[in-house]
Amino acid sequence: MKLYNSLSHKVEDFIPNVAGKVSMYTCGPTVYHFAHIGNLRSYIMEDVLEKYLRYEGLDVKRVMNITDVGHLTSDGDTGDDKMLKGAKREHKTVMEIADFYTKAFFADCAKLKIKTPDVVEPATHCIDEFIKVISSLIEKGYAYEAGGNIYFDTSRLDKYYVFGDLSEEDLEVGVREGVEEDGNKRNKADFVLWFTKSKFDDQELKWESPWGLGYPGWHIECSCISMKHLGEQLDLHCGGIDNQFPHHTNEIAQSEAYIGHKWCNYWFHVHHLNTASGKMSKSKGEFLTVSLLEEKGYDPLVYRFFCLQSHYRKSLVFSWENLDNAKQAYQKLASRVAALIKAAPSQPVAPSEEAKAAEIAAAFNEAMGSDLNTAQAMTVLYDLLKADIGASRKLELLEKFDSVLSLGLIEAAGKLTEESSGGDVPEEVLELVRQRKEARAAKDFALADQLRDKISELGYAVRETREGTEITKK
Numbered sequence: 001m002k003l004y005n006s007l008s009h010k011v012e013d014f015i016p017n018v019a020g021k022v023s024m025y026t027c028g029p030t031v032y033h034f035a036h037i038g039n040l041r042s043y044i045m046e047d048v049l050e051k052y053l054r055y056e057g058l059d060v061k062r063v064m065n066i067t068d069v070g071h072l073t074s075d076g077d078t079g080d081d082k083m084l085k086g087a088k089r090e091h092k093t094v095m096e097i098a099d100f101y102t103k104a105f106f107a108d109c110a111k112l113k114i115k116t117p118d119v120v121e122p123a124t125h126c127i128d129e130f131i132k133v134i135s136s137l138i139e140k141g142y143a144y145e146a147g148g149n150i151y152f153d154t155s156r157l158d159k160y161y162v163f164g165d166l167s168e169e170d171l172e173v174g175v176r177e178g179v180e181e182d183g184n185k186r187n188k189a190d191f192v193l194w195f196t197k198s199k200f201d202d203q204e205l206k207w208e209s210p211w212g213l214g215y216p217g218w219h220i221e222c223s224c225i226s227m228k229h230l231g232e233q234l235d236l237h238c239g240g241i242d243n244q245f246p247h248h249t250n251e252i253a254q255s256e257a258y259i260g261h262k263w264c265n266y267w268f269h270v271h272h273l274n275t276a277s278g279k280m281s282k283s284k285g286e287f288l289t290v291s292l293l294e295e296k297g298y299d300p301l302v303y304r305f306f307c308l309q310s311h312y313r314k315s316l317v318f319s320w321e322n323l324d325n326a327k328q329a330y331q332k333l334a335s336r337v338a339a340l341i342k343a344a345p346s347q348p349v350a351p352s353e354e355a356k357a358a359e360i361a362a363a364f365n366e367a368m369g370s371d372l373n374t375a376q377a378m379t380v381l382y383d384l385l386k387a388d389i390g391a392s393r394k395l396e397l398l399e400k401f402d403s404v405l406s407l408g409l410i411e412a413a414g415k416l417t418e419e420s421s422g423g424d425v426p427e428e429v430l431e432l433v434r435q436r437k438e439a440r441a442a443k444d445f446a447l448a449d450q451l452r453d454k455i456s457e458l459g460y461a462v463r464e465t466r467e468g469t470e471i472t473k474k
């Protein structure tokens with residue numbers, strides 16, 4: 001596939017280091033609060049990328065960290081540890097906060113059909129790795145001690161601003177955003193690897209280290225967790241665009257100083273979800289969560305659908321009106337799929353359909369392979385529905401595309417069909433109806449008949465109509 005690489009500023013052929021295999025790293029959430037739907041936009045797009053690479057037949061290993069220590073309120077190493085902020089807010093321990101919000105994050109991901117990465121590693125589990133890498137950086141002269149903390153010396157690098165779109169001036173603005181400047185730094189761009197004697201006296205989690213009791217900086221987490229599970233050559237690194245600087249810039253600086261060669265070949269950055277009033281951010285107080293969407297009557301997958309309608313390299317504006325439009329479009333799509341499911345068993349696949357089906361599958365690949373053009377891929381989905389192909393072949397392709405897009409269209413169609421039959425049909429009967437639908441879709445008519453008999457024994461009759469499956473009490 002072709003993918004935009006933030007490092008080269010070009011759309012490039014994606015070629016993994018080892019043919020057929022992809023090592024992929026994702027910056028995980030800082031678990032001090034619920035994820036907002038902006039954070040989740042990044043994870044949705046990364047999920048689609050991972051699934052498309054798998055769809056192409058590549059063997060992907062994806063690793064994600066959980067930031068449960070070291071991420072300060074300013075990415076420039078000033079302010080409080082965000083985890084401590086969460087603990088104070090809720091009068092709990094940092095570990096209770098981390099545990100609660102890690103679970104909440106994965107619950108949100110499940111609702112959005114975001115696959116859990118193959119390896120998920122909390123930063124607090126890797127303290128020994130951090131100490132090992134920091135010690136080596138000191139030995140090699142890339143890190144120094146000042147005011148009790150350990151800093152990375154950016155002046156030792158030939159090129160620090162590797163993404164190239166930042167000037168010294170931008171950096172100074174970035175640093176000034178923080179509450180106070182850190183006078184220990186030799187160079188403005190230097191960053192903390194390990195906090196020891198610092199102003200964070202009430203920091204809850206501290207570990208012994210060669211430099212005294214302390215805790216790691218945020219950036220070192222990702223370098224170490226990635227190298228621990230994916231080795232010293234990484235194919236693909238993902239995150240939201242705000243991570244590009246300073247976080248990813250610092251990750252590259254310390255990783256390459258440590259290993260002595262190029263670390264990661266492709267950098268994938270998802271642009272932000274904004275509201276009309278600007279960037280969505282937790283520090284501003286009010287923010288939108290998956291639970292809030294549900295409370296307001298939106299299926300979380302409608303939000304996923306909304307995200308896929310736009311390209312990941314454009315910022316996306318969230319409004320309830322935009323989400324309503326997505327909801328309507330999603331429901332229309334689901335009802336068209338419901339009609340297909342109904343028609344499928346009666347329409348066997350004709351050999352003549354194959355050419356058209358192959359053309360549509362190729363159009364899907366073309367869209368997704370062009371820097372993950374999900375909006376174009378959705379157009380292909382509509383083209384498929386319109387195409388002159390039998391219902392069961394259409395459904396097969398739709399399921400295939402949905403293994404990448406994960407819009408849950410078949411399930412949504414199933415729900416619609418049940419709703420259209422209405423009434424208070426017992427769950428046991430509904431379950432048999434669902435199984436029967438699956439049996440029919442799989443053309444197992446003998447099983448479908450058996451299930452119809454079972455439904456009948458429970459006092460219900462089931463019938464396929466134009467509007468969907470009709471269930472009536474006998």
Ligand code: AMP
Binds near residue numbers: 031040238
């Ligand atoms: P955090 O939990 O703050 O470490 O962020 C988790 C992920 O969300 C990171 O990849 C961020 O770059 C990303 N992110 C933060 N804000 C937004 C936003 N408004 N839109 C999209 N992604 C975001």
Ligand code: ZN
Binds near residue numbers: 026027028247
């Ligand atoms: Zn990271």
